[in-house]
Amino acid sequence: xxxxxxxxxxxxxxxxxxxxxxxxxxxxxxxxxxxxxxxxxxxxxxxxxxxxxxxxxxxxxxxxxxxxxxxxxxxxxxxxxxxxxxxxxxxxxxxxxxxxxxxxxxxxxxxxxxxxxxxxxxxxxxxxxxxxxxxxxxxxxxxxxxxxxxxxxxxxxxxxxxxxxxxxxxxxxxxxxxxxxxxxxxxxxxxxxxxxxxxxxxxxxxxxxxxxxxxxxxxxxxxxxxxxxxxxxxxxxxxxxxxxxxxxxxxxxxxxxxxxxxxxxxxxxxxxxxxxxxxxxxxxxxxxxxxxxxxxxxxxxxxxxxxxxxxxxxxxxxxxxxxxxxxxxxxxxxxxxxxxxxxx
Numbered sequence: 001x002x003x004x005x006x007x008x009x010x011x012x013x014x015x016x017x018x019x020x021x022x023x024x025x026x027x028x029x030x031x032x033x034x035x036x037x038x039x040x041x042x043x044x045x046x047x048x049x050x051x052x053x054x055x056x057x058x059x060x061x062x063x064x065x066x067x068x069x070x071x072x073x074x075x076x077x078x079x080x081x082x083x084x085x086x087x088x089x090x091x092x093x094x095x096x097x098x099x100x101x102x103x104x105x106x107x108x109x110x111x112x113x114x115x116x117x118x119x120x121x122x123x124x125x126x127x128x129x130x131x132x133x134x135x136x137x138x139x140x141x142x143x144x145x146x147x148x149x150x151x152x153x154x155x156x157x158x159x160x161x162x163x164x165x166x167x168x169x170x171x172x173x174x175x176x177x178x179x180x181x182x183x184x185x186x187x188x189x190x191x192x193x194x195x196x197x198x199x200x201x202x203x204x205x206x207x208x209x210x211x212x213x214x215x216x217x218x219x220x221x222x223x224x225x226x227x228x229x230x231x232x233x234x235x236x237x238x239x240x241x242x243x244x245x246x247x248x249x250x251x252x253x254x255x256x257x258x259x260x261x262x263x264x265x266x267x268x269x270x271x272x273x274x275x276x277x278x279x280x281x282x283x284x285x286x287x288x289x290x291x292x293x294x295x296x297x298x299x300x301x302x303x304x305x306x307x308x309x310x311x312x313x314x315x316x317x318x319x320x321x322x323x324x325x326x327x328x329x330x331x332x333x334x335x336x337x338x339x340x341x342x343x344x
Contacts, residue, residue: 003247007199011239019239026242026274033249034276038315039327040308041090041122041254042083045283045291046071050096052126054149055159056190058221058292059096065223067290070100073109079282079304080113086308089326090120092145092279097126107139114140120326122183127167130174142328143181146172147214150186151204152197159190172208181329183212183252188240189232190218198240206247209332212277213244213251216258219294234263238273245274250330252277260298271318277327278314280307 013019047070050059058066071079080091091113095101110121123136124145133144146168150156153165175182186201205213217232237259245253254277259266267278281288282304289300299307315322 004196004199004203007202007243008195010243011195011198011236013239022239022242023273026245027272029246029249030274030276034252034330036320037276037323037327038271038311038318038320039090039252039277039323040088040311041092041277041279041327042080042086042088042282042304042308043092043094043279044071044076044079044083045094045281045288046076047095047098047101048287048291049098049100050126051099052097052160053162055161055225056149056187056218056221058223058294060224063223066292069287069290070098071284071287073105075284076109077112077116079284080117080119082304083282084117084119086282086305088119088282088308089324090122090142091282092122092124094124094145095126101125103128103132103135107135110136110139110141120328127163127171130178133171133174133178133180137178137180141180142326143183143212144175145183145185145212145214146175147183147185147187148172148204150190150193150197151201152193155190155192155197158192176208181211182208183214184208184210185212185214186240187218187232188215188237189230191226191229198236202240202243202247205244205251210248210251211329211332213248213253214256215240215244215253216256217262219258219262219296221292221294231262234259234266234269237262237266238269241270241275242273248332250332252327252329254279257281257298258294261294261296264298268314268318271314271320278311280304280311282307 048059053060083091120142122143123141156165217237219231220226220229253275255267255270255275259270
């Protein structure tokens, strides 16, 4: 049986014993290749302006009900300094696709963070030119996140009507060639998504030899064209987490906020079937409530210290440790799929 057919079978599996084996196998792969440390990344969502009009996202430019904000570079640096004071070794600087932040400004900010705070820097600001990516790498950006959300070209074009499928993947190729640690990911349970396309996503993660993979369930936003759509299920999202862990082995995988939003124990469950990263939100609370890709995001009102403390408590409650280093990539080592009912 080929890998795609086996993945589809496991995504559709009804036998609880087989699913328990899948989750245990994924957890064992995580432990073997990445150990028991949970790496904490301090997330700073510095702008909710976006030039894109993706149908599923509350930040889409057509959403007139969203209060927009931009953090000044000095504010972003101050939050990064707070991250360092709280013991984080990595910050994730994330925004919508906001052209107001020029490459020159982003490079200047990154250089200051690297020189003054000695933090690893992950950037998530959408598509840029190859020259822009080169300049960001030269400025010191360690990692770059660019989720493709779905590898199904037809679904991609429906849900991201002003984006170009081929360009998205070309950007990911550029990032890899330039030398970034590269992350991507998908949304599980998108309207119109099939088990076949989810299986293709998982195989794409392996094919691309990603350093990081982020995924979570679809949550419908009331101010988007997908309002009223059925949310994705945590169960299916966890299956995708487990299968992605088995297929990619060493990719760092966050237990995403979306899993914790759709289920109070969602992040803990993800950490028990392959995930090994938590991203406490360090965005100032006055801005954080406006960074609403989806509604009712968990932890919106907690200050950064509390977010850090809750992440540590979550790790310890699972018998895991908190990583003390930057949590850089160990280098992709993809694998085949071998989950059988008779394996305990």
